[in-house]
Amino acid sequence: MAKQLHVEGYNAYKAAEDENKDKTLFALFSGSAGADGSSWCPDCVEADPVINSSLSKLPKDAIFIHCGVGDRTYWKDQNNAFRKDPTLKLTAVPTLLKVGHSQRLVEEQCANSDLVEMLFTDD
Numbered sequence: 001m002a003k004q005l006h007v008e009g010y011n012a013y014k015a016a017e018d019e020n021k022d023k024t025l026f027a028l029f030s031g032s033a034g035a036d037g038s039s040w041c042p043d044c045v046e047a048d049p050v051i052n053s054s055l056s057k058l059p060k061d062a063i064f065i066h067c068g069v070g071d072r073t074y075w076k077d078q079n080n081a082f083r084k085d086p087t088l089k090l091t092a093v094p095t096l097l098k099v100g101h102s103q104r105l106v107e108e109q110c111a112n113s114d115l116v117e118m119l120f121t122d123d
Helices: 010-019 042-057 072-076 107-111 113-121
Strands: 003-008 025-030 063-068 095-098 104-106
Touching: 003 010, 010 025, 010 063, 025 042, 042 107, 042 113, 095 107, 095 113, 104 107, 104 113, 107 113
Parallel strands: 003 063, 025 063
Antiparallel strands: 025 095, 095 104
């Protein structure tokens, strides 16, 4: 089973990415959980169980990073670090991607198990 990491915020994501740069990395960016434990982002809430049930399809040596992008106000700021990062170029949450590759799923695509499994297993 692939190793899973849960991080909060841009700096924590970049640290996790850097620590595992020699591995195959997949990253899910979603709205951070509030006091009630669920994300402020309805698409993220819908996508989470689909993605979690597909994690077994990841390559065994891969690392899966689930990154909370912060609260809604931070995410909506067009100048936040996730949107400004030239390698991430995030425009929406949830975004599921293979780090260093062009493949990515955005918003409702992340709730489609066929697309998620294809991203996890496609070379």
